[in-house]
Amino acid sequence: MGASEGWVPVSKVILAKHAGFCFGVRRAVETARRSAPAVTLGPVIHNPRVVSELASIGVRSVSSPEEIPEGARAVVRSHGVGRETLERLKARGAEVLDATCPFVRRIHEMALSAERDGIALIVVGEERHPEVEGIRGWTSGESYAVATEEAALALPEMERALVVSQTTFIEGRFDRITQTIVQRVRHPEILRTICPATRQSQEEAVRLAREVDVMVVVGGRESSNSRKLYELVREVCPRALFIESAEELEGIGISATDRVGITAGASTPDCIIKEVVARMNDIEKQVTPSEEHVEQAETSPTESDFMADVEKTLVQIRPGQTITGTVVQITDDEVCVNVGYKADGLVKKADLSSTDVKIGDEIEVEVVKVNDGEGNVLLSQRNIVNRKVWDEIMAKHEAGEFVVGVGKEAVKGGLLADVMGIRCFIPASQLSLRYVEKIEEFVGQEMKLEIIEIDKPKKRIVASRKKVLIAEESEKKKAIWDALEIGSVVRGVVRRLADFGAFVDIGGVDGLVHVTDLSWGRVQHPSDVIKVGEEIDVKILNVDPARERISLSYKQTRPRPWAVAGDRYPVGSIVEGKVVRITTFGAFVELEPGLDGLVHISQCALTRIAKVEDAINVGDIVRVKVLDVNTEAKRISLSIREVLEDEALEPVPPAGELDEYSIVEVPAKDEDAVEE
Ligand code: SF4
Structure with a gap:
């Protein structure tokens, strides 16, 4: 929108550095967004645009727990609620997502301590403000809310009381009221529980308002925090404006020479602030952040104590840190984890090591970023697993142990494998004991690997399957040799x-x-x-x-032939054998491998012969009669002659067949057995 539409670019627009959402409100809005569909007890913030945006995604506001459908998701906004309200919510079976600001929760604990100590609780704040109601709801003892000195003066006289403040209360007013309270309470314990974010924003706004001609406070009409900001700046800047949106700047007389300061309540979203700034100056980038207003105001000892106390209740986190948190919400894309920090943590689904998580589970996560740019802590479960896996792989490597991998992809020069979720490279020469022609054959194959190179910082692993095979073979051989x-x-x-x-x-x-x-x-x-x-x-x-x-x-x-020779070759039996050796005194006939018998020269033929070769030769297959078996001496005496004699004594075949036989002379039997 330019000057042609009636806008006068002002000489300088200064935006307060801490204008807009405080972390507590941002956290509550994000919780509500992620919880959709859900209900909130009262609007999550006092800003109509944010409320309607939430309504469009199914987050609606109800005024009592009984209006919440049974079993629905109920978001407790940053103001917090009292103990009884929380119980009523649970009694409805609601899934309670507690986005109470940690600063407010700390005051709840103080209220509980007042109850334990049996002393009254005085909350300096607006009686009907939900935060004040919530704080008072954490003590069953006497409690009061006072927002003015008059109200403080009307308190009954008390011996002891714990005095706390609504987090967004104006500091100077708190001091004045507590000075009155001490007139009514003999031993008050005063805790300045004004939220540092509020105080910072208020002080910054007042300092800025003193230096500008026009001071604009952007915030919802219902926002007590924004209204208080406006009240404060109006005291020092007569031309203070309280607007809900940029449209309300129409017709406001701002001259070209005016210096304009802008601040916004803790419930004002960035987009509205940007619109206001753009409307004021028409060129957003010309906006000068109020550097001079960002320095920390000095804190009183009591306030410092409160801040430190609250800080103590919050987990300190840093990137790379491993912490345990409770799953408080699960959406399609991410899991929200309460890690005890002022902002909840988010684990993207891809960063979960297991999708088997449910609300209430305690999980270990690693802090990736303390602030993802939207006020959330970025967490990862997978990083932890990866780190553990790396540690395990390193330990195995150092111990000389093998790892198991699965081939994933054939690449130039080798194979990429997955080892416990970590990628590793296997050179082709290290894939097998033999040359590998088709590396693709290893894709999908599970294999044992030896890590031959590892560089954790560079996340690089080179492994060998060949070395495993060699080792296995040698192991196997050793086992065989041992056995x-x-x-x-x-x-x-x-x-x-x-x-x-x-x-x-x-x-x-x-x-x-x-x-x-x-x-x-x-x-x-x-x-x-x-x-x-x-x-x-x-x-x-x-x-x-x-x-x-x-x-x-x-x-x-095999059985030794001599051990069974007696049974196999009984005396008198006729068997076949092969002449294997001839000597001057006879021939050796092999009956079977390893079992030779001797046919003495006198037993080689029916007639007396001069030498053995006159009857038989080496290699001849002959029929022999077993004359004697001496297994002890490993000697068998054989006779060819007796076989021939027996054959000669066989009955004469009938006439006509006789011609086929020759008549032989039967010599006298030689009884001498020649031994080897
Ligand atoms: S103003 Fe302070 S106490 Fe209130 S929600 Fe924001 S951070 Fe929390």
Whole structure:
């Protein structure tokens, strides 16, 4: 709006630094906003625009607890309420969101102490003001409200009384009234409980009003705080104005040379103040903040005590601090937490480590910002979890322990994995024991990782899966080696054959079965006995962990031929065997691997022969008769001749078939048994 519409830009507009919402009011308004739909006991602040804005989102005001629908959300505004009102609210089953200003709550505690001490409570303030009613509601003893010296003079005479003030009461007036009170109370305990925010704003407004030509107080007509501001500035600035909105500036005679001061009550929202300023000067940025009015006024000892006392009840917080708070409200986007600070804290849903929270839960949170710009404390639950996770990861790294991660994304040069919610990088060369062609195959896969590089400040972790695999293999090997017991029989798989023996995998480690340990008999090549891939039992003969050598025996898992030779080859039986060796005194015939018997030269044929080869040769398969078995001496005497004799004595086949037989001469039996 410019001068063309009848506005005269004034030479200087000075806005009081502490004009507008105090923290208590801001907190109550925010609580009401977040609680929608909800009801408040009385308007949350005395400002029609804010009240109607709240109404538009479902926050309406009622005048008694009984008007509150059962089970509804009830916001207690910054003025606070008495004990009985609070109980009535709870009796309605209301979900009570208490936005009582911490300064006011502290006075409630003072009222309680008066009750405990059995002394009267005198509140210097307006009897019908909700804050005064609320304060008096915290003592069941005698209590009075006095707003004038006359009212103070009318008090009954008392021996003792606790005197407190309505938080927004004018300081000078409080002093005058208390001087009167001391005439009625012999031993008064006077606590100046004027809110420092109010006092600061009042003093600043008066100082500013003295220096300007026109002083504008912006505030709701119903706001006692705004009205008191106006009363104060009017005393020092005859051209003081009390307006509710910028529209009321219409037609007010302000000249171009006027210096204009602006202040606002604690319930006046910033937007209205801005509108007034813009209307006054038309260019908001030309507004000069009243630097000269921002210095702290000196405080009297009593007031300092009160402030310190209140401060003590408030939690001191700083960014990065971990505190515990109670969940007081949950909306779609955030969780509101009472941390005992003058403003409530907000945790955005994304900053919750678990969405499984409910009103009344105590949760641990980290302070991200003491003021998010709107008067709220910004909190995070996730930061705490992250910090704990980092601590845990660091501890595991320092202890040389592995962590578990899940592959999330294949990136250039490797894989990004999630380790307990923290991102870490695995270089491609560290993914496996072998070359990895498709890194994507690891996405979604859970894997054990060893952290090989960690930089907490930079939030950087590099990990290796390969190192874990190597460690696991060596661990497994060690376990296998530890479990190897000489003399025990284990199951294995034939992996490889060589001329000198067979390599057998016995569960992660390979052992060698030497060719001589493959069979009780003679073996030309291991393939004569076993095949690659065959599962066999082997006996552990020796273990040398230092050289990583294991000697195995296959034959020792098989029955020794000599142990069963007597049963298997009874004397007189005729069996087949292979001529494996010839000597001057006879031929050795293998009945089975590891079991050879001797056919003495005299037993090699029906007739006497000069040398064994005249009858048989190495490699011949012959039928032999068992003449004797001596398992102790490991000797078996065999005879080919007796087989031939027996065959010769067999009945003569019928005529016609005889031609197929040859007539042989049967020599006399040689009884000499030749032993090996
Ligand atoms: S004026 Fe003071 S006591 Fe009242 S609500 Fe604001 S901060 Fe609290």
